[in-house]
Structures are given as C-alpha cells and as structure tokens.
Amino acid sequence: MTFSSFGKKFTRFSGITQLMSDLNEGLRTPGAIMLGGGNPAKIPEMQDYFTQLCADLLAEGKLTESICNYDGPQGKNTFLTALAEMLSEELGWPIEAKNIALTNGSQSAFFYLFNLFAGHQSDGQVKKVLFPLAPEYIGYADVGLEEDLLVSYKPTIELLPEGMFKYHVDFDHLHIGDDIGAICVSRPTNPTGNVLTDEEVMRLDAIAHQKGIPLIIDNAYGVPFPGIIFSQATPLWNLNTILCMSLSKLGLPGARCGIIIANEEIIQAMSNMNGIISLAPGSIGPALALEMIERGDLLRLSEQVIRPFYQQRVEQTLAIIRRYIPAERCLIHKPEGAIFLWLWFKDLPISSQTLYQRLKARGVLMVPGHYFFPGLEQEWPHTQQCMRMNYVPEPELIEKGIIVLAEEIERAHREG
Ligand code: PLP
Known part of the structure; x- marks a missing residue:
C-alpha cells in the first residue's frame, strides 16, 4: 500500500500522537495521576444538569428528533x-x-x-x-x-x-x-x-x-x-x-x-x-x-457554576504547589483562565522531556512544554524548561502528584 503525501502527513506518529497515547495508557494504569490531558472537569452540578437536560429532551421528543435528522x-x-x-x-x-x-x-x-x-x-x-x-x-x-x-x-x-x-x-x-x-x-x-x-x-x-x-x-x-x-x-x-x-x-x-x-x-x-x-x-x-x-x-451556569469551580480549583492547586515547591525552584504563569497551570523550572539541570519521563515512570503525567511552540524558528532554551499541568483532578490527587514533582526536582538539582 502506498499512501499519498496527504496520507503520509496525516498518518505519521508525531510527537503529539506519541504523547496522547502515553496519556491514554496512563488512564488505564491503576493509580496513575493524570495531570496531562485537556479533559474538562466533571463538575457534579453540571453532570446532574446534563443528565436532567437529556432526560427532558428525550421525554419531549427533541433528542430523538435531533439524532434522526441531518x-x-x-x-x-x-x-x-x-x-x-x-x-x-x-x-x-x-x-x-x-x-x-x-x-x-x-x-x-x-x-x-x-x-x-x-x-x-x-x-x-x-x-x-x-x-x-x-x-x-x-x-x-x-x-x-x-x-x-x-x-x-x-x-x-x-x-x-x-x-x-x-x-x-x-x-x-x-x-x-x-x-x-x-x-x-x-x-x-x-x-x-x-x-x-x-x-x-x-x-x-x-x-x-x-x-x-x-x-x-x-x-x-x-x-x-x-x-x-x-x-x-x-x-x-x-x-x-x-x-x-x-x-x-x-x-x-x-x-x-x-x-x-x-x-x-x-x-x-x-x-x-x-x-x-x-x-x-x-x-x-x-x-x-x-x-x-x-x-x-x-450563561447562568457558566458564571455561577463553571467559573467558580475552576477558580477555586486553581487557587487550591497554587497553594498545594507552594506547600512543596518554592518560587526559586519553579515559577508559575499567572493563571488568568483555561484549565492548566504552566510551570517554569528556570534553573533545572534536566530538560522538561527528561522530567516528563521521570514523572511518568512514577505514575504522574504532565505534558513537557516544548510541544507548545508550533512554528517557532529560533532556538530558545525556555522551551525546554516548562511543563503544563491540568488542575482539574481532585486536590488530594493533585497533592500526590506535586509531592512526586517536588522530589524529582530536588533529585535533578542534587544530581546537577
Ligand atoms: N482550542 C483550545 C485552546 C483548546 O484547548 C482545545 C481543546 O483542548 C480546542 C481548541 C479544541 O476543542 P474542541 O475541538 O473540543 O472544541
């Protein structure tokens, strides 16, 4: 079988595909702490709301109507x-x-x-x-x-x-x-x-x-x-x-x-x-x-449920990070929105890719930062110094992940 150029471009196992399958594998590993993906939170109030909404639409025939037509x-x-x-x-x-x-x-x-x-x-x-x-x-x-x-x-x-x-x-x-x-x-x-x-x-x-x-x-x-x-x-x-x-x-x-x-x-x-x-x-x-x-x-749910949920989660996560990792070891991009924290390990002696692998070996998944510079032509060491973490999981889980992160950062500095 020969694939076209389109076929070759869109079927290759790119860095991101590798990463996504890692994340997926992590999902199936018992005990893994998933701070990598982009799935939104399962906010209980929203889950209940969607369950009821689907039931109502089904009862009114609107759901069937929508799936039975283009x-x-x-x-x-x-x-x-x-x-x-x-x-x-x-x-x-x-x-x-x-x-x-x-x-x-x-x-x-x-x-x-x-x-x-x-x-x-x-x-x-x-x-x-x-x-x-x-x-x-x-x-x-x-x-x-x-x-x-x-x-x-x-x-x-x-x-x-x-x-x-x-x-x-x-x-x-x-x-x-x-x-x-x-x-x-x-x-x-x-x-x-x-x-x-x-x-x-x-x-x-x-x-x-x-x-x-x-x-x-x-x-x-x-x-x-x-x-x-x-x-x-x-x-x-x-x-x-x-x-x-x-x-x-x-x-x-x-x-x-x-x-x-x-x-x-x-x-x-x-x-x-x-x-x-x-x-x-x-x-x-x-x-x-x-x-x-x-x-x-x-709009009501966005303002009254979704935003407050994430706002509280991000504040809890910042407090957890600072409990274990001081600012000299890790700077944090000011979280102004979205569902991630971006961590900058300015003086870390290892690259974010190595840190990712060490964390993964210990069951903690975050995404190494260098993937997030599409089209950047200049060399920039900063691209190897950052990690993205999702702050959606339960705080207890985030804390476990951050403890491992703190240990790996200290280890990297010790080995320097
Ligand atoms: N844009 C941004 C910034 C995102 O983070 C995502 C998903 O994570 C998307 C777009 C794509 O979202 P979807 O295709 O689910 O609408």
Missing part, C-alpha cells in the same frame, strides 16, 4: 438564530445567524481555517498562519495540509510577585510580512492560562485590518461561555475577526460542537467545507445548547 451544513438553524440573538444582546455585537457556522468540534474549525488562509495561493505565493505569542495550543501544530504552515514568536516575560510571571506579545520584534495569511491567538491560552490584554488584542486587530488578513481568536475557554477566565478581558469581534468557540469546556467534549463567528463570506466558506467534508455538523450539541439558551441556563 442539520444543514451551516448547523442547526434554530440554534444559530438563538445564539446570534444571545451574543448580540450580551455583547452588543451585530451578529445574525448568517455570521455563525458550526463544526464537529472547534479542532475541525482550525483545520478548515488554517488551510483556507495558509498554504499555496493561486498566484504561487505561499502563506502562513502566524502565532504572535508562543507557547500556543498544541492542537494547531499538525493541522496544515502543507508543511511549514505556521510561524510563531517568542514573548516577553514580565516577572510578577509571589513567584509568578506573565507572557506578553513582543510587538517590537513581531514581523508580519506579506506571506502571512492569518493571525491566530488562543485567549485564554492553552497551555499557559494567559489572557492577552485588551490592548494587545486591539493592537493585533489593528495590524490584521491594516494587512487585510483575519485575526482568529480561539475562545474555547472564554466569555460568555464557558467563562473559565479570572481576569478582566473584553471580548472582541468585528467583521475581520474569526471567533472560535466550543461546547467542550462547558463539560460537553463528547458532543463535538465547535462554533465559528465571522463575516458572511467566511461562514459561507465554512458551510461549504462542512458539506464536502462531513455533510453536516453533529446535531446533539446544538440541540442541548439551544435548550440551555431558551431556559436562560447557558
């Missing part, structure tokens, strides 16, 4: 209209149903969007997607149909009190040439929990307008839902912005429902791509979310 390629009409109304009321954006398309998870949206704006153009030019601030989401790394589709830039680092730090876009060194087809940021950022400031987003928006390219904002964790954001940040959308949202971090990753909000031309393109690639996006997520909007629960 929606249109743009996604379930009634949901698009309700969502557009809710977002324009809530945020004052001039959004209508024609500005929204659904995809099977927002991961598929990035596959569509990156390949829409980057790669070979009809005039022979090759365009790229630019990440103005790496570390960035690992899921972007391999979605290009062509090689070398991504380029990213190192941030500046602001040191903060209490062993914290924050990344900022290094506008002085950011170069956006004619070979850039789109700018993309996750806000809040996976893996760091960073939230780009309003000023940074406004500057990126201005650059994108000036260059005539879209600014893609990945809002998988942001406002107004699921609302996993702890700092003040104004959401941005205009006809040049492509805002990507998802039902996953609300607690519904299995519904595979991504939401793209953009100008009509882009929505039409997404809809056509959906038609060709998957006929239509799945209909269960939109059916559940429509009901949540109609009951006034989508």
Whole structure:
C-alpha cells in the first residue's frame, strides 16, 4: 500500500500522537495521576444538569428528533438564530445567524481555517498562519495540509510577585510580512492560562485590518461561555475577526460542537467545507445548547457554576504547589483562565522531556512544554524548561502528584 503525501502527513506518529497515547495508557494504569490531558472537569452540578437536560429532551421528543435528522451544513438553524440573538444582546455585537457556522468540534474549525488562509495561493505565493505569542495550543501544530504552515514568536516575560510571571506579545520584534495569511491567538491560552490584554488584542486587530488578513481568536475557554477566565478581558469581534468557540469546556467534549463567528463570506466558506467534508455538523450539541439558551441556563451556569469551580480549583492547586515547591525552584504563569497551570523550572539541570519521563515512570503525567511552540524558528532554551499541568483532578490527587514533582526536582538539582 502506498499512501499519498496527504496520507503520509496525516498518518505519521508525531510527537503529539506519541504523547496522547502515553496519556491514554496512563488512564488505564491503576493509580496513575493524570495531570496531562485537556479533559474538562466533571463538575457534579453540571453532570446532574446534563443528565436532567437529556432526560427532558428525550421525554419531549427533541433528542430523538435531533439524532434522526441531518442539520444543514451551516448547523442547526434554530440554534444559530438563538445564539446570534444571545451574543448580540450580551455583547452588543451585530451578529445574525448568517455570521455563525458550526463544526464537529472547534479542532475541525482550525483545520478548515488554517488551510483556507495558509498554504499555496493561486498566484504561487505561499502563506502562513502566524502565532504572535508562543507557547500556543498544541492542537494547531499538525493541522496544515502543507508543511511549514505556521510561524510563531517568542514573548516577553514580565516577572510578577509571589513567584509568578506573565507572557506578553513582543510587538517590537513581531514581523508580519506579506506571506502571512492569518493571525491566530488562543485567549485564554492553552497551555499557559494567559489572557492577552485588551490592548494587545486591539493592537493585533489593528495590524490584521491594516494587512487585510483575519485575526482568529480561539475562545474555547472564554466569555460568555464557558467563562473559565479570572481576569478582566473584553471580548472582541468585528467583521475581520474569526471567533472560535466550543461546547467542550462547558463539560460537553463528547458532543463535538465547535462554533465559528465571522463575516458572511467566511461562514459561507465554512458551510461549504462542512458539506464536502462531513455533510453536516453533529446535531446533539446544538440541540442541548439551544435548550440551555431558551431556559436562560447557558450563561447562568457558566458564571455561577463553571467559573467558580475552576477558580477555586486553581487557587487550591497554587497553594498545594507552594506547600512543596518554592518560587526559586519553579515559577508559575499567572493563571488568568483555561484549565492548566504552566510551570517554569528556570534553573533545572534536566530538560522538561527528561522530567516528563521521570514523572511518568512514577505514575504522574504532565505534558513537557516544548510541544507548545508550533512554528517557532529560533532556538530558545525556555522551551525546554516548562511543563503544563491540568488542575482539574481532585486536590488530594493533585497533592500526590506535586509531592512526586517536588522530589524529582530536588533529585535533578542534587544530581546537577
Ligand atoms: N482550542 C483550545 C485552546 C483548546 O484547548 C482545545 C481543546 O483542548 C480546542 C481548541 C479544541 O476543542 P474542541 O475541538 O473540543 O472544541
């Protein structure tokens, strides 16, 4: 059997595939402490809510109705209209149903969007997607149909009190040439929990307008839902912005429902791509979310249940880390949103990959930081000094994992 170039690119066992299968293996190892994956928390109140919601929809025949029919390629009409109304009321954006398309998870949206704006153009030019601030989401790394589709830039680092730090876009060194087809940021950022400031987003928006390219904002964790954001940040959308949202971090990753909000031309393109690639996006997520909007629960639960849950969990986790690991050994990116902590072991004598292997050997899974720099061309030792941990598990489990981490850090320093 010979695979095509597409086949070869999309079937190779990349670093991330290796890592994901490690994480999966960890899941099946009894006693393993999983601080690696991106699964959202099973918040008891949300689990109960979804169970009841499914039961109600089933009793009313709406669930059966949704699984027995294809929606249109743009996604379930009634949901698009309700969502557009809710977002324009809530945020004052001039959004209508024609500005929204659904995809099977927002991961598929990035596959569509990156390949829409980057790669070979009809005039022979090759365009790229630019990440103005790496570390960035690992899921972007391999979605290009062509090689070398991504380029990213190192941030500046602001040191903060209490062993914290924050990344900022290094506008002085950011170069956006004619070979850039789109700018993309996750806000809040996976893996760091960073939230780009309003000023940074406004500057990126201005650059994108000036260059005539879209600014893609990945809002998988942001406002107004699921609302996993702890700092003040104004959401941005205009006809040049492509805002990507998802039902996953609300607690519904299995519904595979991504939401793209953009100008009509882009929505039409997404809809056509959906038609060709998957006929239509799945209909269960939109059916559940429509009901949540109609009951006034989508935003209420985001604000009153989801955000407080994660806020409390992150504070507990920070306290646990500091009980065992002092700031001289480990700096922590200020957690402003998302479901991860980003740990920086500045003077660690071993790389984060070695630390990952040592932790894994002891049943603790975290993700080594070097995976999160897609498209970074410069050498930067910092990429080998960080780890991402998920703070979703129970605090008792997190504490066990942190004790092992603290021991491995001390061991590495002793062996120096
Ligand atoms: N964007 C970010 C920043 C993420 O962290 C994730 C998942 O972890 C996604 C997008 C993809 O989410 P989904 O495809 O489940 O909507």
